[in-house]
Amino acid sequence: xxxxxxxxxxxxxxxxxxxxxxxxxxxxxxxxxxxxxxxxxxxxxxxxxxxxxxxxxxxxxxxxxxxxxxxxxxxxxxxxxxxxxxxxxxxxxxxxxxxxxxxxxxxxxxxxxxxxxxxxxxxxxxxxxxxxxxxxxxxxxxxxxxxxxxxxxxxxxxxxxxxxxxxxxxxxxxxxxxxxxxxxxxxxxxxxxxxxxxxxxxxxxxxxxxxxxxxxxxxxxxxxxxxxxxxxxxxxxxxxxxxxxxxxxxxxxxxxxxxxxxxxxxxxxxxxxxxxxxxxxxxxxxxxxxxxxxxxxxxxxxxxxxxxxxxxxxxxxxxxxxxxxxxxxxxx
Numbered sequence: 001x002x003x004x005x006x007x008x009x010x011x012x013x014x015x016x017x018x019x020x021x022x023x024x025x026x027x028x029x030x031x032x033x034x035x036x037x038x039x040x041x042x043x044x045x046x047x048x049x050x051x052x053x054x055x056x057x058x059x060x061x062x063x064x065x066x067x068x069x070x071x072x073x074x075x076x077x078x079x080x081x082x083x084x085x086x087x088x089x090x091x092x093x094x095x096x097x098x099x100x101x102x103x104x105x106x107x108x109x110x111x112x113x114x115x116x117x118x119x120x121x122x123x124x125x126x127x128x129x130x131x132x133x134x135x136x137x138x139x140x141x142x143x144x145x146x147x148x149x150x151x152x153x154x155x156x157x158x159x160x161x162x163x164x165x166x167x168x169x170x171x172x173x174x175x176x177x178x179x180x181x182x183x184x185x186x187x188x189x190x191x192x193x194x195x196x197x198x199x200x201x202x203x204x205x206x207x208x209x210x211x212x213x214x215x216x217x218x219x220x221x222x223x224x225x226x227x228x229x230x231x232x233x234x235x236x237x238x239x240x241x242x243x244x245x246x247x248x249x250x251x252x253x254x255x256x257x258x259x260x261x262x263x264x265x266x267x268x269x270x271x272x273x274x275x276x277x278x279x280x281x282x283x284x285x286x287x288x289x290x291x292x293x294x295x296x297x298x299x300x301x302x303x304x305x306x307x308x309x310x311x312x313x314x315x316x317x318x319x320x321x322x323x324x325x326x327x328x329x330x331x332x
Contacts, residue, residue, distance in 0.1 A: 037250075040326040047322020053315035061122040068115055075119040075282045079110035087297075095300030103304050106287075107294045113304050116282035120305070123283050124312070127197045128263040132256050134202030139209025140252060144240045146210070147217025154214075161207035170269070173200045177275035190281050197276060201266050205259070212255055216248050250327040257320035261313035268309055284309050 041047060060067070068075065082096050083089070088108045090096030095104030095113070103113040146157035177196055220226065221244070229239050270276030271285030279286060284305045291302035 037326045041322055044322045044325060046318055047325070050315045050318030050322065053311065054319050057121065057312055057315065058125065060118065061125045064118040064122045067118055071114075073112050073115035073118070075111060075115040076280050077111060077115075079105055079112070082110045083108065089294070089298055095298050097300070104300050106290070106301055107298050113287075113301065116287060117284070117304060117308055119282035120277075120284045120287065121308070123194070123277055123281065124264050124267055124309075127194060127201065127267045128260045130194075130198035131202035131205065131263045131266075132259050134198060135206045135209050135259065136252060136256060138203070138206035139211075140213050140245070140248070142206070143210040143213025144217055144244060144248075147214040148221050148236070148240055148244065150218075157210070158214075161210050164204055164207045167204060169204050172204065173266075173270060174273060174275050176200050177270060190277070193277050193281075197267055197270065201263050205263070208259070209252070209255060212251055213248055216251055217244055220244055220247055254320060254324045254327060257316055257323055261316040261320075264309065264312055264316075 067073075079101075082091055082101070082105050084091050090105045090107060090110065092098065096110075097104040101112050101114065103117065105112055106116070142157050142160075146154040177193075177200065226239060226243055229243050234243070267276055268283070268285030268288070271283040272289045274289065277283035277286055287305040288302060288309075291298075291305070295302040
């Protein structure tokens, strides 16, 4: 008779995560890919911290107006009594910081910086999320079609991607935004500026998502489950959106979390150049633009919106890196 083989501790540790779930209770239970990814994500403390900051930022942006009302703040209220008439700088130290104005007030007009940071947060996130959704929809659809059908379809879409990537995006965005400042499509003011930014940033950034989805689709279209669907008579659109797309959710999510901070920076850049969100509406890029004339005598005014952009971009990047490691079964 063959003696029973005992499993040593090192052998047990070498088993896959899905097999080891429930070992302590002597009941081995399988785990879904989502549960495994969540377990891996929780181990990355830096990514978790980034995720917490992202959630807080989203909540702050969504509740910016109620927070302003609760704190008694008005982003467009002038406080000339807090400005030195001789220098147009805030009275007091650190840009006029006080209990009533925790982050100080801006030079010349005396508007509360905290209120304008809160007001600018929802603008930046709305533009960034809207542009990301637009890029994802266009890039995912065209990437799926190019990767699955191949041949001439792939060649045409790939050349279209190359054409969009060759566009001088910043110059094109400046031209479009400047042209539509007065009014268009029955819209004017802030709604028009937000929609123009979402369109410009999202429409011209889709090739990046398209290339990622196309590459993944090229690998997936030769898998057994796709062959089985073809053998059962499934149509092309069914295979694209019912068989292939669910297997691409992970890379789409990861790339989206990395694309959002890029879009935040792009919106801030356009507002800084004066062709994005227009005053008196607060925006982080616009605040940096106004702070250029005062950064030597009042660095507080430039530091606060700069830190807001830095923390937001860093948090999304850390979250994206953590999701990439958690959703990639080959990562360690």
